[in-house]
Amino acid sequence: xxxxxxxxxxDTIPEEAKGQRRIVLFSRETTQLVHPPLIDGxxxxxxxxxxxxxxxxxxxxxxxxxxxxxINATQNFATVAISSxxxxxxxxxxxxxxxxxxxVRPITHDGAxxxxxxxxxxxxxxxxxxxxxxxxxxxxxxEKGIAALATLANEIEDTVTSKGxxxxxxxxxxxxLVRTRYExxxxxxxxxxxxxxLQAKRDVASKEARRPTITISPQQLFDEDQQRRxxxxxxxxxxxxxxxxxxxxxxxxxxxxxxxxxxNVVWDYLHGYGSPTQTDDVDVIHYNPxxxxxxxxxxxxxxxxxxxxxxxxxxxxxxxxxxxxxxxxYTSLEHAISRWPETATAFxxxxxxxxxxxxxxxYGFDDLLRLLIVNTPAFEDRIETIRARVEAKxxxxxxxxxxxxxxx
Numbered sequence: 001x002x003x004x005x006x007x008x009x010x011d012t013i014p015e016e017a018k019g020q021r022r023i024v025l026f027s028r029e030t031t032q033l034v035h036p037p038l039i040d041g042x043x044x045x046x047x048x049x050x051x052x053x054x055x056x057x058x059x060x061x062x063x064x065x066x067x068x069x070x071i072n073a074t075q076n077f078a079t080v081a082i083s084s085x086x087x088x089x090x091x092x093x094x095x096x097x098x099x100x101x102x103x104v105r106p107i108t109h110d111g112a113x114x115x116x117x118x119x120x121x122x123x124x125x126x127x128x129x130x131x132x133x134x135x136x137x138x139x140x141x142x143e144k145g146i147a148a149l150a151t152l153a154n155e156i157e158d159t160v161t162s163k164g165x166x167x168x169x170x171x172x173x174x175x176x177l178v179r180t181r182y183e184x185x186x187x188x189x190x191x192x193x194x195x196x197x198l199q200a201k202r203d204v205a206s207k208e209a210r211r212p213t214i215t216i217s218p219q220q221l222f223d224e225d226q227q228r229r230x231x232x233x234x235x236x237x238x239x240x241x242x243x244x245x246x247x248x249x250x251x252x253x254x255x256x257x258x259x260x261x262x263x264n265v266v267w268d269y270l271h272g273y274g275s276p277t278q279t280d281d282v283d284v285i286h287y288n289p290x291x292x293x294x295x296x297x298x299x300x301x302x303x304x305x306x307x308x309x310x311x312x313x314x315x316x317x318x319x320x321x322x323x324x325x326x327x328x329x330y331t332s333l334e335h336a337i338s339r340w341p342e343t344a345t346a347f348x349x350x351x352x353x354x355x356x357x358x359x360x361x362x363y364g365f366d367d368l369l370r371l372l373i374v375n376t377p378a379f380e381d382r383i384e385t386i387r388a389r390v391e392a393k394x395x396x397x398x399x400x401x402x403x404x405x406x407x408x
Contacts, residue, residue, distance in 0.1 A: 058149035059200040068139035227365040238265045247307040256348035258283025281314040287333040292320040339378040344368040
């Protein structure tokens with residue numbers, strides 16, 4: 001599907017929000033999978049652990065099924081080939097077969113008879129191997145295991161959105177249900193050796209390494225269109241963000257996803273993390289001066305919770321947020337976003353009717369892609385607020401490559 005994205009022109013935001021941009025140039029390419037730092041709340045949940053186990057065991061079964069499929073194919077080919085030769089000999093007679101072989105290489109009558117007996121013995125051995133080892137049944141059992149484990153893995157992903165950044169659900173009943181299903185499937189699978197598990201781990205790691213990556217060059221970092229494409233591509237790679245965007249579009253087309261969730265996904269990608277960093281809240285932004293009462297936002301939250309119940313939705317009508325921030329009334333959605341603290345967070349996104357991603361980003365994506373924490377012009381006299389915010393959210397612990405560019 002084609003993606004469309006745009007940023008709002010700086011001409012659409014108030015004059016006080018326009019200022020000199022700090023440009024820091026550096027290039028970073030993320031082409032490998034690395035482990036995230038060991039931080040509380042950063043590692044995967046118990047349910048995610050069962051997801052990884054299911055994927056690994058599915059790979060073991062896939063390798064078994066591939067092996068048994070090859071054995072069965074070889075066995076079937078040998079059976080057909082030998083049976084055809086025996087049938088040919090039976091119709092032609094041993095004497096004529098001896099004559100045919102003598103055209104290529106001289107052979108005695110006893111030699112032809114020995115060849116015939118060896119073929120009979122071979123077809124007998126193939127049949128016995130089939131009856132004793134039952135390779136076709138083992139292949140079928142492995143394939144059934146693949147189907148069951150794939151279904152379990154998909155259900156886990158659908159339930160907790162574990163490939164994205166939504167808050168993971170850790171209810172004891174849900175974990176117990178996943179564990180019970182996993183154990184029930186594992187008990188009905190054939191035994192596996194340590195060697196098979198090691199090979200499966202290597203295969204899974206190889207698949208992860210072949211995931212498509214985005215290489216960011218210095219030229220792309222200065223190209224606004226390229227920046228938007230890069231961010232859109234990363235967004236489309238996060239199931240949680242896409243699920244949230246779809247839920248917003250289904251609820252109300254005027255709703256936007258706040259930049260915090262997307263910011264985390266981009267920072268995860270640029271750090272090469274293979275598992276997502278959890279997001280406490282999923283911020284939903286809209287501007288409706290005609291109905292700015294909080295009860296309206298709460299009603300929207302309830303509707304969103306029915307679509308994605310494991311997310312902690314936070315809906316905020318920007319038409320009333322100036323009161324909380326002790327500022328004059330915001331004149332538009334763009335005006336409100338321009339008053340947010342950091343440039344790397346000051347943007348919103350939504351899906352249009354065609355499924356294209358639309359961005360409203362008064363300050364663009366320069367600082368986001370360069371892993372810079374920079375204040376917006378609105379917070380030039382409130383730098384300590386940003387410092388306290390960075391410390392409270394532990395951004396540099398979760399993403400150690402971040403650089404803080406704030407005035408003293």
